[in-house]
Amino acid sequence: MVITQERVSIGKAVGDRITYLCKERNISLNKLSIMCGMTQSTLNNIMNEKSKNPTIGTIKMVCDGLDISLAEFFDTDAFRGLDQELQ
Numbered sequence: 001m002v003i004t005q006e007r008v009s010i011g012k013a014v015g016d017r018i019t020y021l022c023k024e025r026n027i028s029l030n031k032l033s034i035m036c037g038m039t040q041s042t043l044n045n046i047m048n049e050k051s052k053n054p055t056i057g058t059i060k061m062v063c064d065g066l067d068i069s070l071a072e073f074f075d076t077d078a079f080r081g082l083d084q085e086l087q
Contacts (some may be wrong), residue, residue, distance in 0.1 A: 011052040014059060018047065020068055021073075028037045036065030 008016075022032055029047065033040040039059050045051040046058070055072070065071050 008078060008082065009049070009052060010082060011046070011049045011054065013081075013082060014051060014054050015047045016078060017073060018043075018062060018077060020070075025066070026056060032062070036061045 018029075018032070022029065027035070029043055030040055032045045036043070039056070042051075042058065043062075046054050048055060052060075059073060063070055
């Protein structure tokens with residue numbers, strides 16, 4: 001039997017990371033949107049994968065709101081295992 005690893009998109013990995021960080025800090029997406037200075041609809045688009053490739057600027061806003069660096073945000077196995085997406 002061959003076990004295949006599920007391919008995760010960048011958008012899903014970003015959304016999963018934001019979910020994890022919010023749970024870790026016990027904050028809602030609404031509170032995070034206020035902390036980041038972005039609309040909740042923008043954050044919802046990331047979380048619902050309507051924004052398939054969030055910009056680094058948007059991710060930086062999330063990091064600033066959470067008071068973490070971009071390096072800390074991306075320092076997970078989920079991002080290390082991503083395939084390069086060509087579109």
